[in-house]
Amino acid sequence: MKKQISILLLLLFCSINFYSQDTLKEIKVQSAQKSLQKSLKLTANTTLLSSKELLKAACCNLAESFETNPSIDVNFSDALTGTKQIKMLGLTSPYLMITEENIPSVRGASQAYGMSFIPGTWVESIQITKGAGSVVNGYESISGQINTELIKPIKDIPFFLNAYGSSDSRIELNTHFNRKISDKWATSLFVHGNTRVSKNDMNNDGFLDNPLAKQVNVLNRWQYTNAKKGWVSFINFRYMNDKKQSGELNFNPNRDKLTTNYWGSEINTERIDISTKINYIFPNMPFQSFSFQNAFNSHNQESYFGLNQYNIKQQSYYSNLIFNSIIDNTMHKFSSGLNFMHDKYNEFVNVTDYSRVDNSAGAFFEYTYDNVDDFSIILGGRVDNHNRLGTFLTPRLHVRYNPWEKGVLRFSAGRGKRSANIFAENQQLFGSSRNFEIVNTGGKVYGLNPEIAWNYGLSFTQKFLLLNRNGDFGFDFYRTDFQNQVVVDLYQGPQQVVFYNLNGKSFANSLQIEFNYELAKQLNIRTAYKYYDIQTDYQYVTQERPLQAKHRFFGNLEYQTHLLDDGKQWKFDFTINWLGKQRLPATISNSGLDSMPDFSPSFSVMNMQVTRIFSSIFEIYVGGENIGNYKQQKAILGSDNPFGTTFDTSIVYAPIFGQMYYAGLRFKVK
Amino acid sequence: MKNLFLTAVVFLAGFSMQAQEKSNKNAKYTIEVNGNCEMCQSRIQKAAYSVSGVKSATWSFETHELNLILNEEKATLLTVKTAIAKAGYDTDEVKSTVESYDNLPGCCQYERK
Numbered sequence: 039m040k041k042q043i044s045i046l047l048l049l050l051f052c053s054i055n056f057y058s059q060d061t062l063k064e065i066k067v068q069s070a071q072k073s074l075q076k077s078l079k080l081t082a083n084t085t086l087l088s089s090k091e092l093l094k095a096a097c098c099n100l101a102e103s104f105e106t107n108p109s110i111d112v113n114f115s116d117a118l119t120g121t122k123q124i125k126m127l128g129l130t131s132p133y134l135m136i137t138e139e140n141i142p143s144v145r146g147a148s149q150a151y152g153m154s155f156i157p158g159t160w161v162e163s164i165q166i167t168k169g170a171g172s173v174v175n176g177y178e179s180i181s182g183q184i185n186t187e188l189i190k191p192i193k194d195i196p197f198f199l200n201a202y203g204s205s206d207s208r209i210e211l212n213t214h215f216n217r218k219i220s221d222k223w224a225t226s227l228f229v230h231g232n233t234r235v236s237k238n239d240m241n242n243d244g245f246l247d248n249p250l251a252k253q254v255n256v257l258n259r260w261q262y263t264n265a266k267k268g269w270v271s272f273i274n275f276r277y278m279n280d281k282k283q284s285g286e287l288n289f290n291p292n293r294d295k296l297t298t299n300y301w302g303s304e305i306n307t308e309r310i311d312i313s314t315k316i317n318y319i320f321p322n323m324p325f326q327s328f329s330f331q332n333a334f335n336s337h338n339q340e341s342y343f344g345l346n347q348y349n350i351k352q353q354s355y356y357s358n359l360i361f362n363s364i365i366d367n368t369m370h371k372f373s374s375g376l377n378f379m380h381d382k383y384n385e386f387v388n389v390t391d392y393s394r395v396d397n398s399a400g401a402f403f404e405y406t407y408d409n410v411d412d413f414s415i416i417l418g419g420r421v422d423n424h425n426r427l428g429t430f431l432t433p434r435l436h437v438r439y440n441p442w443e444k445g446v447l448r449f450s451a452g453r454g455k456r457s458a459n460i461f462a463e464n465q466q467l468f469g470s471s472r473n474f475e476i477v478n479t480g481g482k483v484y485g486l487n488p489e490i491a492w493n494y495g496l497s498f499t500q501k502f503l504l505l506n507r508n509g510d511f512g513f514d515f516y517r518t519d520f521q522n523q524v525v526v527d528l529y530q531g532p533q534q535v536v537f538y539n540l541n542g543k544s545f546a547n548s549l550q551i552e553f554n555y556e557l558a559k560q561l562n563i564r565t566a567y568k569y570y571d572i573q574t575d576y577q578y579v580t581q582e583r584p585l586q587a588k589h590r591f592f593g594n595l596e597y598q599t600h601l602l603d604d605g606k607q608w609k610f611d612f613t614i615n616w617l618g619k620q621r622l623p624a625t626i627s628n629s630g631l632d633s634m635p636d637f638s639p640s641f642s643v644m645n646m647q648v649t650r651i652f653s654s655i656f657e658i659y660v661g662g663e664n665i666g667n668y669k670q671q672k673a674i675l676g677s678d679n680p681f682g683t684t685f686d687t688s689i690v691y692a693p694i695f696g697q698m699y700y701a702g703l704r705f706k707v708k
Numbered sequence: 709m710k711n712l713f714l715t716a717v718v719f720l721a722g723f724s725m726q727a728q729e730k731s732n733k734n735a736k737y738t739i740e741v742n743g744n745c746e747m748c749q750s751r752i753q754k755a756a757y758s759v760s761g762v763k764s765a766t767w768s769f770e771t772h773e774l775n776l777i778l779n780e781e782k783a784t785l786l787t788v789k790t791a792i793a794k795a796g797y798d799t800d801e802v803k804s805t806v807e808s809y810d811n812l813p814g815c816c817q818y819e820r821k
Contacts, residue, residue: 322734323777325764367757368764410757410765411750 074107074564076499076510078446081406081414081438082171083497083514085109087164089189094596094611095647096661096700098202098210098232100161100186101153105645106613108552108566108592109166110184113585116690117673118284118303118343118469120234120249121154127168127181127516127548128570128586132456132463133491135171135179138186139272140358141313141333142176146381147352148309148337149463155278155309157230157255159200159212162187169495169516170434170452173402173418174360174373177432180454180491181518181546191216191224191261197707204700206248207236222264230255237287240696241669243677245687247695249284249305268319268327276311285344286680296342301680303469305341325371326363332356343468344680350462351384371406387461387474392484396457398424404434412440426457426482444501451494457483458524460537467535469687471676477538487539490521499552509555520544520574527576528584528623532632532675533683542575546583564594582621585691587640589618609649611661616642620691625675625684632675632684638691641668655708660701667697734763737776737785741767741797744818748797751816755795759788 073090087107095105101122104110113123124131136144136153144152164186171183198214210232218224234251241247255278262271282305283291289302313333320326338351360375378399385392400422408414416436423429434452441447460476467474478485497514523540530536549569556562568590572583582588592615599608619637626633647661670692676684741752749767752774756765761782767774776788786801793802796812798820809820 322736323763325777364763366760367762369757410753 078440078444078499078501079414079438081408081416081436081448082167082450083169083448083495084165084167087166089162092158092161092164093649093659094609095613095645096202096204096663096702098208099154099158100156100164103158103161103164106564106594106611107166108550108564108568109168111568111590114670114690114693115248116466116469116687117245117247117694118249118466118687119151119305120251120282120284121151123150124153125586126166126184127493127518128546128572128583129181129518130463132458133180133182133454133518135175135183136186137175137183139188139313139315140175140185141315141331141356142178142379143186145178146337146354146459147339147350147383147385147462149459150465151280151305151307155253155255155280155307156186157210157212157228159198159214159230160188160228160257162189162193168497168514169450170436170454170493172416173404173420173432173434174375175358176377176379177400177420177422177430178454178456180456180489180493181516188257188259189214189226189228191226191259192218192263194224194226195706195708197705199705200702202700202702204698206234206238206695206698208232208234208248208251208700210702223260223262225258225260228255228257228259238695239287241673241694243672243674244286244288245301245674245677246284246287247673249282249303251280251282253280254278255280266321268321270317270319272313272315274311274313276309278307278309278311280307280309281305296345296347298345298681301344301685303341303343305339307337307339309335309337311335323363325368328362329358329360331358341465341468343465344685346468347386347388348461348465348468349384349386353382355380369408369410371408373404373406374402376401385461392461394426394483396424396426398422398427414438427455427488430455446499448497449495451492453490453492455488455490457488458486460484460486460524460526464526464535466688471533471681471683471685472688473534475534475536477536479539481539484537486524486537487522489523491518491523492521493518504555507556507558509553511551511553513549513551515549516547518546523574525574525576529576529579529581530624532623532625532628532686536577538577540575541577542580544574546570546572560598560600562596564592564596566592568592584621584623585689587617587620591616591642605651605653607651609647609651611645611647611649613645614642615644616640617692622691623689625686625689628675628684631672634672634675634689641692642666643668643693655706656704658701658703661699663698663700664693664695665697668693669696670694731781733779733781734777735780737778739774739776739785739789739799740772741774741792741799742772742818742820743767743769743797743816745769745815747813748816748818751795751812752792752797755792755797756788759783759791762788 073088075086092103104112111125115122126134132149167183171179194216196216200212202210213229215227232253238247257276260273285302286300289300291304294300315331317329333356336353340349356379358377360373362373364371381396383394400420402420404418406416418434420432432453437449439447476485481487495516499512501510523544525538525540527536552566554564570588572586595612597610601607618640622634622638643664644666645663649659651657673694675686676682752767753765756762761779764777789799789802792799793804796804796808798804
């Protein structure tokens with residue numbers, strides 16, 4: 039008993055130190071309390087989502103877990119891939135750094151579907167940082183960072199079961215097993231399966247609204263904790279196999295694959311991940327530690343979209359060594375280290391071979407000053423050498439100041455650089471008759487130059503107590519300025535997509551105003567208004583980014599009954615998203631039915647969920663998505679002639695499926 | 709098992725097992741400091757950090773305990789206590805002067821023992 043307590047205490051302590059590298063120390067400590075936390079003392083503009091937040095929506099995988107959070111916009115899944123894309127500050131996920139336990143996870147080949155490969159039940163917490171982010175994890179992040187922490191074997195419960203079924207005929211099953219092998223070793227086995235077996239066509243266009251799908255996803259983690267010596271270590275093994283089929287209802291892959299009998303698509307992905315993490319805290323100096331991470335993964339996607347074939351295999355190796363310590367005292371902290379990344383891509387678009395090998399090595403140093411009162415600053419820099427991006431510096435700055443009680447003012451600035459994987463990131467465009475054109479200027483990635491952007495942000499939050507109830511309000515403003523960008527031009531006509539280096543200006547401004555309040559006991563409201571001004575100098579026109587609403591409104595209402603002694607409780611959740619009109623890609627030259635107006639209509643989408651907790655071991659939930667049943671009028675252009683010149687499945691600005699209802703259960707053995 | 713537990717306690721709460729060793733660069737102490745509010749936390753910690761050689765100082769509002777890690781080549785526990793008293797807070801060995809106590813902001817004026 040005593041032993042267990044001591045290990046737990048130590049672990050709690052270790053996890054604090056783990057996070058010092060991300061300056062997430064403050065919120066991590068209290069992660070058991072609220073489902074969504076914003077700290078007044080953190081230097082960066084970071085929100086922590088605990089696993090409780092993920093229980094507020096259907097939330098089957100990571101891509102779907104942000105529906106109740108205004109910082110991240112979740113797009114509507116297109117008919118082809120069924121995958122929801124996310125945006126932050128108006129920029130799509132390639133401009134975000136998405137990490138799993140601080141190891142870059144959704145990047146390169148996995149950019150389009152990677153987030154749907156992380157089941158929601160595996161997640162312990164998510165940290166969302168707006169703006170530049172830390173230099174510790176790399177140079178690629180531009181508009182923000184999302185880090186996911188998975189359930190730690192030592193804190194895990196012996197058995198967990200989650201089953202889910204929905205009216206769009208998706209079934210999911212999650213089972214978790216855990217064993218504490220000795221006082222030092224614990225292991226968890228997570229098994230996830232999901233499938234969609236029946237075909238849906240609610241809009242009668244002859245095409246599936248959602249892909250038929252099958253996913254098997256298995257993760258085995260091992261955790262070693264030696265309290266006495268200060269060691270914590272993780273070893274993870276993971277295998278994932280995902281198959282999707284979409285296209286016309288009559289499409290039969292065995293018979294019709296790569297023919298013009300019927301239009302159809304299959305996307306098959308197989309992924310293997312092995313990662314290790316070793317963390318050592320100097321026993322006499324809890325402020326000093328080092329951490330060594332290594333990850334290997336192989337991601338293999340084989341797919342075709344009608345007659346377009348797209349295959350990409352990425353084998354990556356990532357290594358990161360971090361040393362954390364102090365200068366004089368804990369008011370002055372630093373993190374320093376090295377990292378190395380290797381990516382081998384085998385990429386084929388039809389018969390064209392785009393295979394390549396990327397290598398980069400870098401060193402970073404991050405200094406944190408905290409006056410233990412109202413001011414802190416994080417100054418970070420890194421230098422990297424990359425075989426295609428060259429040698430370059432990445433500076434990042436975060437400042438926090440508390441001008442008065444319960445108020446916090448933050449500023450951040452930083453630079454990011456990345457090479458755009460134009461095919462992997464835009465593969466929804468393969469589901470169209472568009473011709474891919476690259477304006478080759480002799481750059482090193484697909485003939486294009488790397489993308490470089492600066493991001494600046496200012497935010498203010500004030501917490502308050504009104505009529506004895508807690509609330510907060512605030513705003514944040516961010517600007518991303520592209521020095522170079524790989525422009526994806528959909529304004530040159532519906533029969534092509536043109537990729538070229540930015541010539542002129544490209545920027546993204548985003549403003550978010552938030553108000554949250556406890557209306558009555560156990561009744562909370564969250565509201566946010568978001569304004570996006572995103573413009574790019576395209577080749578022939580200066581225009582806003584397509585499929586991006588300029589105005590958005592978000593509201594969430596949550597009510598919980600008092601938790602009874604026997605563990606019984608009701609929870610209610612309601613979320614509304616209103617989206618203003620969105621600019622659509624140019625389709626005017628298509629005749630009649632196959633052309634769309636310049637702008638989409640504005641609309642709103644409502645979700646709700648009711649959870650009944652019977653006891654600490656059993657609960658059920660039912661919910662509805664898009665209960666107002668808003669549907670995009672025409673989801674697929676040229677659906678009557680899919681091998682014709684006007685076919686396009688990529689213009690999706692609203693839900694296609696209409697209303698969807700689901701139910702699920704959770705069973706825990708503690 | 710007991711050992712392990714003890715080590716963990718030492719590690720966390722920072723009772724100084726190594727206090728006897730001469731000039732420990734990372735000596736750990738826990739002392740009681742009276743205080744009332746969150747503002748006190750920042751004032752007490754700041755006072756501790758003002759002593760050169762104090763590497764880490766965390767004061768808990770709940771327990772009124774100040775956890776210290778200090779380099780004994782540079783500082784002694786007494787100098788830290790003196791600095792804290794100067795900021796207006798009493799410790800077991802060193803009491804604050806009436807003057808410094810009165811200088812505390814209203815919310816920080818704890819009940820003196």
